[in-house]
Amino acid sequence: MPATADTIHSLDHLDQLNQALESGAFIQVRRMLNSLPAPDVAHVIESSPPKTRAVIWRLIDIEREGEILPYLNDEIESQFLRNMDSEELLTITEGLEADDVADILQQLPDRVIREVLQLMDKQDRQRVEHVLSYPEDTAGGMMNTDAITVRAKTPLEVVLRYLRRHEELPEMTDNLIVVNRRDEYIGQLPLRKVLVSDPNITVREIMVTDVDAIPASMDDGEVATLFERNDWVSAPVIDEQGKLIGRITIDDVVDVIREDADHSLMSLAGLDEDEDTFAPVLQTAPRRAMWLGINLLTAFLASSVINMFEGTIDKVVALAILMPIVASMGGIAGTQTLTVVIRGMALGQVGSNNSGWLINKEFLVGIINGLCWSMIVAVAVTLWFDDTLIGMIIAGAMVINLVTAGLAGAVIPIALRRLNIDPALAGGVVLTTVTDVVGFMSFLGLATFFYM
Amino acid sequence: MPATADTIHSLDHLDQLNQALESGAFIQVRRMLNSLPAPDVAHVIESSPPKTRAVIWRLIDIEREGEILPYLNDEIESQFLRNMDSEELLTITEGLEADDVADILQQLPDRVIREVLQLMDKQDRQRVEHVLSYPEDTAGGMMNTDAITVRAKTPLEVVLRYLRRHEELPEMTDNLIVVNRRDEYIGQLPLRKVLVSDPNITVREIMVTDVDAIPASMDDGEVATLFERNDWVSAPVIDEQGKLIGRITIDDVVDVIREDADHSLMSLAGLDEDEDTFAPVLQTAPRRAMWLGINLLTAFLASSVINMFEGTIDKVVALAILMPIVASMGGIAGTQTLTVVIRGMALGQVGSNNSGWLINKEFLVGIINGLCWSMIVAVAVTLWFDDTLIGMIIAGAMVINLVTAGLAGAVIPIALRRLNIDPALAGGVVLTTVTDVVGFMSFLGLATFFYM
Incomplete structure (x- = not known):
């Protein structure tokens, strides 16, 4: 999501919004909310008492709700979700990445999850079901299914042509992932190497093979440690058979680092790290x-x-x-x-x-x-x-x-x-x-x- | 730094290393240490009591010391640095990024800083001095000086040729930075757009201009908030005149997030977040x-x-x-x-x-x-x-x-x-x-x- 030029000053938005809310200028508030990037809207919601929260949520366009939900604290997210039916849930999950959809669905009762999955098209359903099949706090539960794969024998020229067929590469794509024909993980092709290499050589000649992929069952804390130690931006995830099933990106890892660090602080006072500061x-x-x-x-x-x-x-x-x-x-x-x-x-x-x-x-x-x-x-x-x-x-x-x-x-x-x-x-x-x-x-x- | 295939199991290394240390198998320990990635060596050092620490440090090749130091807790880092003369300091800072060199120098007395800077070649000295001129806990103190810049009117084809003249792009390069001829920041050119675009169009046509650059004086906590909210991998840093002076990468931001989160926990018990668990x-x-x-x-x-x-x-x-x-x-x-x-x-x-x-x-x-x-x-x-x-x-x-x-x-x-x-x-x-x-x-x- 691109940040607007206002982002740098986002910490001031809260005050402006609150003044507008208090004076009942709802049209102005709606305009402000819909011009803010999703993470900033989430922050405004998290920083508001329950009543203001409900007002703000009603003023947000339904198409933007799905974009905002993944940035909310789990507790607040599930409160908003509880009031939606499966049609609404389908609308807001459209266009989201599989891991974000899975995160949203995990907050809901099994019956509702099944209903929403039924309403999705087959490809989306399979992707989401795949992520849902792993516990939320494992590599499998954190991953996206948007990895771009290439084969080792392909010349870079062909890779570049293949990439140009995309509208845009997925966010945080720093590596393409090299697989064999059984979809098994072989190595990674860093874009920063692709860009400096002769287009006539093959993927095999510059791919990196000394980085292991992450097993889907790995605990999310361990994933975070690996990212921190190795300065990764993204990493491939494999299943038990060594097949590539997705990739994890640093933005989701940062959330885990933040939560794990908060865990010690909050637990020492008998509190949950998801504790909502402004809960009723x-x-x-x-x-x-x-x-x-x-x-x-x-x-x-x-x-x-x-x-x-x-x-x-x-x-x-x-x-x-x-x-x-x-x-x-x-x-x-x-x-x-x-x-x-x-x-x-x-x-x-x-x-x-x-x-x-x-x-x-x-x-x-x-x-x-x-x-x-x-x-x-x-x-x-x-x-x-x-x-x-x-x-x-x-x-x-x-x-x-x-x-x-x-x-x-x-x-x-x-x-x-x-x-x-x-x-x-x-x-x-x-x-x-x-x-x-x-x-x-x-x-x-x-x-x-x-x-x- | 590429991770070796062993990284996934790095948490076991500590036990193996300690067994080898206890049995006095120093040659084996040296081999193990020099085959581990730098962040893992830093972790082994941080997890060891003082005496073991000193033994480990002596067994590490001097060329690797500079690579390992930035991953160490400030307290331990400055202990090791205190025992080095300016020649040694010059050797270990060679090949490091400017922000890492600045971090190392900041631990030292002014006299030593001046000595080491004198020994550097002019270009390196200027870069490091630039970073050193900003307080450690600001955007300027966190930045690297390795940004690759392009001009808006350049055709992508020329950009691609220019990139191929590099051996490899700097780590975490997700955007090239667009500047005018006065080196003022204009916008960013995401590599993931370069790769999917027609090589005949110019930078101007696909560059992103709605993301503000970060002022060098911004507090590091605010920088972290911006990265977290906007899912950035890197961001450009400008001086008061709007001139591009460097860029910040997510790996350094993760360190700030970790430290800020630890700060509340440790301070509530009257401790510093840099507290060394195994201090004497x-x-x-x-x-x-x-x-x-x-x-x-x-x-x-x-x-x-x-x-x-x-x-x-x-x-x-x-x-x-x-x-x-x-x-x-x-x-x-x-x-x-x-x-x-x-x-x-x-x-x-x-x-x-x-x-x-x-x-x-x-x-x-x-x-x-x-x-x-x-x-x-x-x-x-x-x-x-x-x-x-x-x-x-x-x-x-x-x-x-x-x-x-x-x-x-x-x-x-x-x-x-x-x-x-x-x-x-x-x-x-x-x-x-x-x-x-x-x-x-x-x-x-x-x-x-x-x-x-």
């Missing part, structure tokens, strides 16, 4: 409630630990005042380690060969920072309560908790991953449970030992 | 210490709030047992809101036009979840302590704190951004200070009112 209150509240419930259980667990030392607190009330310091410093130190390890895992850096080193490192960092800060806290608390013993006790507890936090921050995500539990989602809860329990237990335990 | 203990400990110190201050602040209610706790020790529940639930609810808002800001969704709606929404979500969970907590606490009053008090405090958390989670990042303070870095600390202080104050305050 009644949709957001129940989703958040679940996470609060889980954390409530761990908070009660921490309270029950404190409860064990009721007698000690009753005698030395300063303990109640100081105990949150020990717990919270453990939480902070542990979260730092957890975040580094989770990011390292997301980047594919942490494996069985180095996790031992990493755990050991975080243990040592915990000891150093535990000793350093506990001394400062010891002095501060001793001065505050004019009591050396309580200063010593809190220092001891802080060393114990910061060392535990370093260890737990590294061990928990590594262990969770071995158990096939998402470390970003479960890691934070398990970690703060550990640092709270150990924090309260070490501080109040030491106090009970010395005071009672 | 003595390097990591002082960095983490700073953040612990800031959080220690806020923990003392929370303790001083509790201290105000010493008398009440002394009388009703159950308060000490239950107070962490109120504070921690507020912290969790607030962090959820904060994370959603920070992510929305990073995606450019949150602006002055919708932040009011967002704050209002999070306030309502806080009320709903506050009421919902406080009732459950009220029942649980009443049963636990066989005391209805304490159940009512904790419920009231939880409603107050969850509503505050929702409001604070939305208002704090919005306010921090207005003050030009990074919301991802400062947001978490300010938020937990608020939820701790309000949590303890509301719970102990209500208790003091009803018990004393």
Whole structure:
């Protein structure tokens, strides 16, 4: 999709649009919307509260809806789709690439998918069915079916003539794909080599054969890693028999990179990376409630630990005042380690060969920072309560908790991953449970030992 | 850089390499390293503890070092660079693209930069100096100087002949760039149009003029947004006079997207997105210490709030047992809101036009979840302590704190951004200070009112 000259300033459009919307100038809004590139319209929709969203969607020409949908967050996309019948769905999917059609259909109930597929012409249906047959988060689910193929023995001159028969090459075509007569992948023919070569030589002489094609079953995160490492713009996808079935382009890979990077951030707060910033209150509240419930259980667990030392607190009330310091410093130190390890895992850096080193490192960092800060806290608390013993006790507890936090921050995500539990989602809860329990237990335990 | 057939399995290389390293088979390790593509070698280095890193670096051929450096994390890159003299630096930067050379030089002291530039030939020096004259995090700092330019009046046939004079076109060349005789940017000539067009027409007839070039001063995050929205593979960069000075390619944009996405995650834990997972203990400990110190201050602040209610706790020790529940639930609810808002800001969704709606929404979500969970907590606490009053008090405090958390989670990042303070870095600390202080104050305050 070509960007208009306005694109550079697209970030200002939102304000202008909102002013027009507020003043009820719907004709102006419609004109603005239909002159904006599809990704910018999607961004305007994503940045609007639900009511404005509905108004904007009604003002968009139906022919443009299909173009805009693939750029929307899954949650918003499926809301719009739910209100369409199969005829409308057919209209909006016309002219879209097979992977975008598949993405749209995947949001719908099976019955509707079958209806829409029935209405398509045979070639389109087969293409879309092919993409639909692979899970959304695999290479097969990401691919397009628009690859241009050539044969190795063809002279470049013939290739060039063949290309001229096209109206335009598919977007992001940097390579033609070389296949044999059984459609099996052999290699790639970079256009930037075609353009500098003598037209009389054959494809075989300049094709690149040392780049493997991507198996359709490969996980989308792995696909993204390959693109990032090798600076690819597009890559061929093959099925189990080695037959070429499509190609993946960098624009879809960028979406995966963005989502994977968001996943760690959002999961640590118990949120989904598809979370819609402007979802209605009644949709957001129940989703958040679940996470609060889980954390409530761990908070009660921490309270029950404190409860064990009721007698000690009753005698030395300063303990109640100081105990949150020990717990919270453990939480902070542990979260730092957890975040580094989770990011390292997301980047594919942490494996069985180095996790031992990493755990050991975080243990040592915990000891150093535990000793350093506990001394400062010891002095501060001793001065505050004019009591050396309580200063010593809190220092001891802080060393114990910061060392535990370093260890737990590294061990928990590594262990969770071995158990096939998402470390970003479960890691934070398990970690703060550990640092709270150990924090309260070490501080109040030491106090009970010395005071009672 | 072409990927070898091994690339697909590159994630296994690390284990093999480590086995070879451990068994001291250095000749084998050297062979393995030099057969791996540069990004994979960089990944192996990033995934290794410091000692292994040094061994690996020594085993890499010097001619390959320059190729590998741009793929390394800035921190590790500058460590390796610090040990080189200007002759070595010149050797490794030979054959690199101007933006990669600039990236390398930017890590070095001014004196060394001048020395290396002196040693370069004139053309290379000018190119690199040009890139160096723009800040690293702008379009000018990201660009390459390898754009191929054509004039609008040229027939395609001549363009094709001109291209054939090149050995190979620069990587990621999807467009030639059309300039006038003053080198001012006019438009782009997509190769995928050149290939399907009649060679007798001129560039003017098929060039694309509705895409603006990127100003060299544009922030790299904005550049990334434009690439993502418009599915670009490369884009031209112009100076203030509208003269073409280079082009940006998607591979460098992907790095920016990855770093920006990591920024929110890492900053929330007080970490830098360049943080090296396997940095030595003595390097990591002082960095983490700073953040612990800031959080220690806020923990003392929370303790001083509790201290105000010493008398009440002394009388009703159950308060000490239950107070962490109120504070921690507020912290969790607030962090959820904060994370959603920070992510929305990073995606450019949150602006002055919708932040009011967002704050209002999070306030309502806080009320709903506050009421919902406080009732459950009220029942649980009443049963636990066989005391209805304490159940009512904790419920009231939880409603107050969850509503505050929702409001604070939305208002704090919005306010921090207005003050030009990074919301991802400062947001978490300010938020937990608020939820701790309000949590303890509301719970102990209500208790003091009803018990004393």
